[in-house]
Amino acid sequence: MEVEKIVNRDEITDAAMSMFAGNYIDIPESYIRTDEVIADEVIGKDEAYELPVVDMARLFDPDFSAMEIQKLGYACRQWGFFQLTNHGVDEVVAQLIKDNTVEFFSLPLDVKNRVAVLGKGAGLEGYGHHYSRAPGDKKDWAESLILITQPVHERNMKLWPTSPPTFRDALATYAVEMTKLARRLLCFMAADLGDEEGELVEAFTGKRQSMAMHYYPPCRHEGKVLGITPHTDGLGLTLLLHVDDTPGLQIKKDGRWYPVRPLPGAMLVNIGDVLDILTNGAYKSVKHRVIPDAQRGRTTVVFVEEGTVEEGMVTPLPGLLKEQEPRYKSIHLDDYIKGILKAVPEGIRFANTLKIQHDDVST
């Protein structure tokens, strides 16, 4: 019988955990992906380049705002990623989520598995092996905890850890703080896009949000494993907090991988497929992956906000189209998510299947 491929997550076993802790001579075959790792060139340490940096303080400063909005627009259109400095996130709130996340990952496996993924077909939430895919597919070198944070009635409290005891509170407070940040950013994106009707901010107001906490254990066999499979983020807007300064995230641009060199205190922002669709392709959702470090573990806290227009549709925002033809077909968010879950294990970006070909437009 043919197995229907769908994004899946597995419970983490003692054997996997022991291996993540470095107790192995050879890495099991199920993790080895050398071909994928070396398939495309990585920008070297000596090559100078700068991932766009956007300064939130300048966005708010009337003397610099117009210039900074242009930088923001450039980053979203050309890179789909930028580092955000002076973001104004409450330091106590950020520290709380960092500390709790680190503490959670350091707990014994049986404690973490109290909030383990529920298994096939039960959604992506819970603690487990990140984006483990169909049987026979390669696995990611990471542990992660994924949770829906908003709306409150969609929170699955059975999967919200009670250890450490302050974790739940830290998650809820951080989600509120990120909602504020996302809204501010969306207002400036709207200014860049010429969204006079406020459609962009509206599309994200009161929508579902989720968080993913990742831990990428070190892997001393360099170039063999992937911490996270190359993917574009399927949803709207992603805000990533680096818990430590271990490098690992790489962004694909013009056929090469650009390693992110995190600026101290900056957040990393990126455009997801839904935001790409809402802006009719003006903003780019760009592929990225994580390569675990040889010596040090890496922990990140990722916040994702979804965006839809009326009645849950994912579609180019009418007010942004101006004279343009839509480049994407409309789809309901529920069908869109089902589409992603099937497409990702096939290595397909589902949003591409929604593209409309126009003779005059390069796709």
Ligand SMILES: O=C(O)CCC(=O)C(=O)O
């Ligand atoms: O942890 C990272 O650096 C990347 C995580 C990521 O790409 C994701 O959660 O979608």
Ligand SMILES: [Fe+2]
């Ligand atoms: Fe991602």
